[in-house]
Amino acid sequence: MRHWPLFALRVTTPRLELRLPTLDDLDALADRAAEGVHEPGGMPFGVPWTDAPPDERARSTVQIHFRQWGAWSPDDWSCSFVVAWEGRIVGTQEMAGRDFAYTREISTGSWLGLRFQDKGIGTEMRAAVLHLAFAGLGARHATSSAFVDNPRSLAVSRKLGYRDDGIEVHRRRDGAAQQQRVRLAREDWTARAGFEIHGLDPCLPLFGLPPRA
Known part of the structure; x- marks a missing residue:
């Protein structure tokens, strides 16, 4: 799509492909949301969207992507990729930036279908957007956060050097909970072999960056 080149942007790793979703991808991602993304009783999200019935979780999963596309601007963007593993959509990995041209800082968030957890996918998909941020966009910092009772997310962050x-x-x-903020500086980031970015150059102005000469 000439006027929205983001649909051609992909990040590939030895096992995964991250891309902006097609409508079919969104259907598959909505299925993952309906199936469940965390154990019953827990709540890893500040907005408890997973408390909704399965059909509402599926619908809100589709809607958030439409809202992000419609609200995108070079000064304030949220780029939510679907994560494909062995030909299946297994979750979503977001990378967001506000005034990125000045701050050179991105934040990340993600979720993974419950039945695809404990396979190292969460770490690899976060590493993929870090590769895009640092190697592709020239970021200086990446931030994230997790509730202190969400050790899986914090373990991924610490494994990656945050x-x-x-x-x-x-x-x-209906209560208060502590969140641990984490930060990764470019100098603490370690590039990984087999990670590649495809179709980035036409997208640079949409991230607030000048086109390459």
């Missing part, structure tokens, strides 16, 4: 960056308190359901 350092603790303070505690915040947020509402979660």
